[in-house]
Amino acid sequence: MKFLFCVLIQWQLSKEYGNICTIWITHHPVVVLSGFQTVKEGLINHSEELRDRPLTHFLIKAFNRKGIGFTNGHSWKEQRRFGIVTMRNLGLGKKGMEHQIEEEAHRLVEAFSQAKGQPLDPSLLISNAISTLISVVSFGYRFSQEDEMFQKLLEGIDVLARFGVSFSHVVYNFFPWLMKYLPGPHKKALSCMEIALSFAKQEIKKHKERQDLQEPQDFIDFYLLQMEKSKGDPNSTFNEENLAQCILDLFAAGTETTASTLMWVLLLMVAYPDVQERAYKEMEDVLGSSHSVSYQDRKKLPYTNAVIHEVQRAKYILPVGVPRRCSKELNMLGFHIPRKTLVVTDLNSVLCDPKQWETPSKFNPNHFLDKEGNFIAKEEFLPFGAGARVCLGEQMARMELFLFFTHLLRAFRFQLPEGVKEISHKPVVGLSMHPYPFKLCAVPRSSL
Template identity: 80%
Template sequence: MVGIWNIVLTLPVGFLILSYVKLLWTRSRYPPGPFPLPLLGSLWWVGLRLSPDSLAKITKKYGSMCTVWIAHYPIIILSGYQTVKEGLINHSEELLDRPLTHFAVEAFNRKGIGFTNGHIWKEQRRFGIVTMRNLGLGKQGMEYQIEEEARRLVEAFSQKKGEPFVPSLLISNAISSLISVVSFGYRFSYEDVMFRKLMDGVDTMAQFSVSFFHVLYDFFPWLMKYLPGPHKDALTFMQEALSFAKEEIKKHKECQDPHEPQDFIDFYLIQMEKSKGDPKSTFSEDNLAQSILDLFAAGTETTSSTLQWALLFMVAYPNIQERVYKEMEYVFGSSHSICYQDRKKLPYTNAVIHEVQRAKYILPVGVPRRCSKELKMLGFHIPKKTLVVTDLNSVLSDPKHWDTPGEFNPNNFLDKEGNFITKEEFLPFGAGARACLGEQMARMELFLFFTHLLRAFKFQLPEGEKEISQEPVIGLSMHPQPYKLCAIPRSIL
């Protein structure tokens, strides 16, 4: 009996030793990084969560391309503009894939756009790009819808009558309403029970994705499937959100006009019909339902957080706020309605919006990639399936390319004559084949919401408050800490 127990204990210990020896042997072929310990990998040096601070600490010591080990799994970190450009643009084909964790496979079932690879991803993304472009056309196109929602948000702010309020929920509701119009063709009431379930499902998945339980699930999927915990809640919310999307698809099928598609679902159903005889087609109701959730997940929190930062900065820098207002008044007066094309006539305002995105990039790290094939880059040989993380914060604060990287300064986007300048180092939407699908919509939202709000109100701190925190809350995104402001109507100033 003693001999059996010795074998039972010796086998796993021997396996761990062999795995660690293999790690040390393969480590020499990867970019440099903190020395990995058994089981812990580099976590003893980095901490439990990758953040802008931890990434900056790593790259300062080990260079712009380095390796962090999570247990015996390597993660390649790309930092600084030149290195990120080399990876995402010059090696775009090799870095096409997303890493699919055990939980991601269980939750998303390899459907949609955000968590798929290969032929499914290519076909779904290509369709998404074309459809988003089509939805932007016409008198009732995307810009018109954004302007309508911006006016609604101005009205919601007006109802506060200059009293202190927290703007985050109103902004988030406005952004989610827009994605609802794009996806379903109409707005939902913010109180709609099923719509709130959809948004709660998206929020729950976002929170769970950066939790310790997500890590546990990916290391012990066979065990976690049978244990209670937040992973069960996240999967339940996901199923409820998918059920909501599928119910909307059913409604569209019942009253669809194939000659006049109005929204994402309409265009998708037409494509499904066209592709019926193609055995390689990936167009299905399951992929459509997941693509809808992907649109909400990718588009709500990111744009909402950026607008919250924009208002926070206007309160923190009242001189910049006043200059934005005066530029709009000087160019257009009080009666002219601003459209997206007008950004070319408002260089300072445009620079302020870009500087918000640069100074407060809303993701702790770029969305991870996985090598779809062997990668040879900057003298290193990276095997297929290796995880790669881009530090886009380092690109947007690279002192080699920005005059005042650590300060909020709209002059980063202006020349000496005050003209707006486009900078290739400005990569808040990523780059390469996996760049943000909704970039054009997000740009329009930020410009139109910001200008409508700044023309209508003067934003300031509530009476008695002297400053507003610029330290972010770090989760899946980096949004501001909850804050209150007063929106004083310009009409009474």
């Protein structure tokens, strides 16, 4: 909450005070970086100095300095390095990540088709599809959406995330010694965390009972294999507590963000039917109606690829980049930033920087196309962050967005329900900047 407050102030003050601005929260300074060049200088050129996360009293209590998302130092380095290598390994092979995403995309098309072109709210269908994929990556198999324990896992992560951006979180951090004796939302958040961790530990136990160290199939298998390899290393941080927390990190980081982006994709296709039809026509002209789509096809579909990138740019789903903390003293662009100072990157200002984008406040896929219509990869495109803490699941998210979008658009024309003239483009400001609830009609193209 306080970080969001900082950025809201920064939007008003950056023009007057420049792209590096210090805001004081009681006696704590928070440095806010805005604009592409300043954020690049911080996250990329000074990546090592800004690799740490600030850990509040509540985050330490909830995460116990375990996992990847909210830990620092040697443990973070080991866990993150392992996570990067393992996510890469899970993407390989005939039953790798892309194959799993394609299968889930087909299931999502089938779920949309059940509405038979009548108005539907796509949010639950999309969230279920994304959480199912993370389940496959983590546990090696799909969970039924009716599975009570799996739902408790998702609910626990959601409750914890919402508490993290609430005023109660601020109160807890001012009075941690008092809050442990008082009832309130913090008690529910911590309880949900325990339930979610318990579920993860049950899955770890199942894997240990049937594990085949020679042929790891999922994140837990790879981690247990690493634990075995590290048995004689006294400095190893590979243990079941870290593994359980890493699993929760994967769900927390990958579900809400990707689901919210896909919701924006559908909303904007409804709002811009000309863009929707141009992307569909490109797919039909290049691939034909019988060709199945693969992630490699994005190279043949520059306009479709540009549309997805532009949705991520125009409707960036976080109110602010996840805060950093200086691990050592930092001298940047003529400013001295002391060790342990909180640093917030305003990634919205990067993705809407008027110096980098022709029409920053408008949805415009041409931002990613040259004059000949070829796709342009732009350095200023930073929705996954940058530097030492760049999003661990970036490659998986990119595949999900492309494959879900292409499968859905080839199967349906998306339009407003009869009698509805428009839907709001304003975001709900919270943990993510997701759209207000809306309904659309997914009209099967075979019936057009």
